[in-house]
Amino acid sequence: MPAISHTPPPTPPLAAVETVDTSFLETLMGYNARRASLTIVEHFMRRMAVYELRIVDFSVLSLISRNPGITSRQLCGTLGVLPPNLVAIIGALEKRELIERLPHPSDRRATGLHLSPAGQALVAQAEVTAAELEEEATARLTATERKTLMRLLQKIYR
Template sequence: MATAPRPRKRAASLASPAHTTTAPNGSAGPEPLDTRVLEGLVGYNARRAYLVISATFAERMAVYGMKPVDFSVLSLLEHNPGATSRQLCATLDILPPNFVNIVADMDRRGLIERRPHPHDRRALGLHLTPAGHQLVAQAEEAVIQLEQDASARLTERERDTLIRLLQKIYL
């Protein structure tokens, strides 16, 4: 079930006369605010985009019982079997005490199992169970589709550029 992208809201120009919008029930809505300063901020725009994507993510991932962090961990384990908790925490910028609960929940759900690490006797590698593999395969398909839906207004090149630019901030 694909959802259409939300229409982009534009602030009224300061040069134009103030006006009210009409709500679907016929009542006057609030006047649009001047958001030019906010729209010039990377953080504001990243947050607004995140809100749209995360709402869609929550809706579509509810059927899988997954939050974004769950999806990230399971996807990393799908593509990096045997990764350690330490590696996952470093990659996802999660504090180890918080990660303990995430792993415990996935273990309880039968999605992961711990096995001795082949090179470090002190560490345990995390592996997906067959149920974990099945769940992450379905979830990755759903997330890829929601990302395509959310970025439908962008060309493939613009989308790639956006990802690369965002990564320059945090990598």
């Protein structure tokens, strides 16, 4: 049986933290993907502000542009937005006269979404800006690294 010490255990040092050690979090793909994603999102919001477009608005317009007649349901499935939350998004874009709702050719429950001429002009400009800001946000990467990064990210989510 060991001797029992009657002195209290030593008080912990309680030193102040000088610089925060984030090395463990940086070994996690989730942490790195999130940080990188947030960085690009910042660039995006700053550059798209002139068009008064959020990321979801830009995505919706771009998808309608390349898929004229797409339905709300298809947009929801593609972008991971729940149907009730798309209503206000579509409504606002329609109120700005950037998109139009036309009857769906074969399903009277649905409506086909189309860009107005103003919407086509806006999305054309916004897509140029999007390409530019991508270059900005990934300026520290070479063209080859950019392609590699794109490919590896797609391997995760596809």
